[in-house]
Structures are given as C-alpha cells and as structure tokens.
Amino acid sequence: MSNHQTAEAAPGKDLTVVIHDEDSGGQPHQVHAGPGTPVREVIDRFYKELATGRQDGDRLYCLATGQNVFSHAEEHLGDYQNTSCTALEWGFSRPTGGA
C-alpha cells in the first residue's frame, strides 16, 4: 500500500483535499469537505488557513495532471474528483521568474 496521502472518504462521506505548498515544502494542508461543496469554497478555506489572499500569479494545480484548479472553482468537489483529479492532491505555488 502506498504511503502517499491522497483523498479518502471520511465519516460522513466528506472528502479530503491534500494541498502541498510547494514553495516552502513541509507537511501538506488538508481541507475536508462534502462532495457537494464548490471547489471555490475549498480554495477559500485553503487561503484562510494560509492567512493570506490570492495574488496575481498564484498557481494551484492537480498534482497528478498539472491541471489548473482555479478553472474548476464552480464545480462541485465530488464531480471535480470524478472527472478531473481523482486523488484530490493539489500543489500550490506563487510566481516564478525566468526565461
């Protein structure tokens, strides 16, 4: 069995979204929410936990696919899990420069 932390059904059928702050590393954040919860609300709760707001250039992505989470903000978490990011494991980072 993998030791990866992935989404799992908790009592009450809540889902767990595991969010890695890939800028700083460390233990990932966890947000628990029901499948009917809008993804936007999960994002808002994550930012509240970070005690900061969304900034230009912030990136939030499904770790397995690299797909942008913000573009799914209006979907229900359960639908999003079924169609876009099965493991509900996200990465978060702030802007990066380069060329």
Next chain:
Amino acid sequence: MTPELIDPEVAAATFDTHLRDFFTSGRGRGEGWCRIDLDDLHTVVQLPAVRENGTVDCYFVRLGAEYYDVWPPTVAFVRKTQTGEWVEAAEGTRWWPNQRNAPGFSFGLHPRYAYPDQSIRQLVCFSHSFDYYLSSHTANDPERWRHGTHTVSATLSRIAQALHAPNYIGPSGDRDS
C-alpha cells in the same frame, strides 16, 4: 545584492533538512525520485519526466547549497561518466531534456549560456535556481527567491512541472555524451 557564501555547516544542515522534508512529504516521495548525496553541500536528484504518451524518462539534477537558503541552490542537469564522475549534460544527449517553455510559469533551459563573467555553461533559467541571479536576468519582486519562505522544494517542484507533458517532449537526443 551580491551573494555571499553561507557557513558550510549551516548551509549543509538546512539543505539536508529541506531535502529530507521534500522526500518525505513532497513530490520526492513519488516513483522515480531518488537522492544521491555527493558531499554535505552537493546532491544529485533523480527525477522523472513524463511524455505525452506516458513514457517516463529519468534525469539527474545536481544541486549545490553553497549559498543556501539565503539564495536558491545551484542547479545543473548532469550525467554520470564511466569513471563515476558527475558532469554537466550536453544538448543532443539523453541527459538533456527537450522542453517547451510553457509550464505555466517562466522557465528556460540554456545548454550553453554566456554569463556576464565570460564563462559559458549551462543555465537552468528560473528564479529558484542560483545561477539565474548570476545571469543577465532580473526577477520581478514577487518572483524572487525569498529566504525563509522558499526551500529546495520550490526548485525541484518547478523542474518537475516543466518536465511533464505537454511541456516536456522527450530527451534532446539519443547520444550518451
């Protein structure tokens, strides 16, 4: 601001702590990742690159902690010679990736970059690589490496994102060296 070398013991301890953290809690715990320590300040990290068809190629990135973590680690794609030495990878070999510059953030790979000090060597060009700050590039304030916020996790995670389809095509060639 001119980079200054960090006390080697302090740099090594911080570097090791952050790398352990990355391999325990971050992407490094996934398949295809491993860490090969060269000395207290230098580590080679094997990381997986994923093509559009799902094929996984492994690359080796040498990280240096001489300025860590006030500055990001030095970064270079490397290959191992028959004598066991790690040397910079060249374009056209299977150790240098063919990568499109569109991973959702600014990122560039320059196999032979002319630095202001006249040296010509590799540049893995993004603001979480030390050599970026030695090149003629300038990061906007929100993009700069922040001591106390960024760790080697930021460096390795960005490279992993850049080396994932559709941003990653495959090795730049078939040659070994």
